[in-house]
Amino acid sequence: MGDKYDVLFKVILVGDMNVGKTSIVKRFKDGEFSEHLKNTIGVDFCVQTLCVEDKIVKLQIWDTAGDERYKCIMPNYYRNADAAIIVFDLTNRESFQNVGVWHENIRNYSGDTTTNLLVEN
Template identity: 55%
Template sequence: MGDTYDYLFKIILVGDQAVGKTSLVRRFTTGKFQQEYKTTIGVDFTVQTLQLDGKIVKLQIWDTTGQERFKSLTTGYFRNAHAALVVYDVTNTDSLNNCVRWMNDVSMYSGQDIPKILLGNKCDKLSGRTVSSSDGEHFARQHDMMSFSETSAKDGRNVDDAFYKLAQELSRTYFDSMDYRSDSIRLDSLPDNTASWWGCCGY
């Protein structure tokens, strides 16, 4: 598809360390899962191109670290984001509670109230779950999030759906929008260092 596209959207992934943000990105972009990943230091960046309804949609996916000591670095990359995937671990209640802080950071540093989707990752785990699906649903509704779904980077459950449906909704929302045209980020300008839907596990 080259560098030709109809839409270009910047999506950021936020959440605590070790909730599986990098694994979700790798599963979506490569279709593979690695049991062990190096901890993201700062920000990782990748691009994925999709064909939706006859349009070419390019996603800039920014995987940010969950480590507090890198906050001053990562929050600078929130600017001009079109949407955020807020990720928690279904075996870690604190990671869900901390999503409030992550959403506040996104709103503060992105400069706008962008759509936020809640993903409860690691739903493949048969033991150790501390956050139920209903807990995730309630959290998403309480905080007026765009959608909620449980995902598994390990077996691929709902991962592609999350990204595709987000891309579809953004394409509809920003169709012929001046805000989209002014806020889009061209790939050649990146720094060198670098519709509501509910999944089958949602409501």
């Protein structure tokens, strides 16, 4: 599909460390799954282009680190996000309890118009 597109969306994935954000991105982009991935440092970025109802949709996917030490740089990654995917680990109660914090960060740093999706992994 090349560099031409009709619509561009910035999508960010947020959530605690080790909830599977990178695994979700890798599965979506490459169709692969791996249980053994390295932790994301800061942010990882990829682009995926899709054809939806005869429109070419380009997704900029920002896979953010869940580690507390990157908290100070996170607002830069949230800016102008069209959608946010909040991921939690179904086997980790604390990651679910932190969903509200991630949602609040989205509202504070990217605005009220960002579409939010909650995903259990």
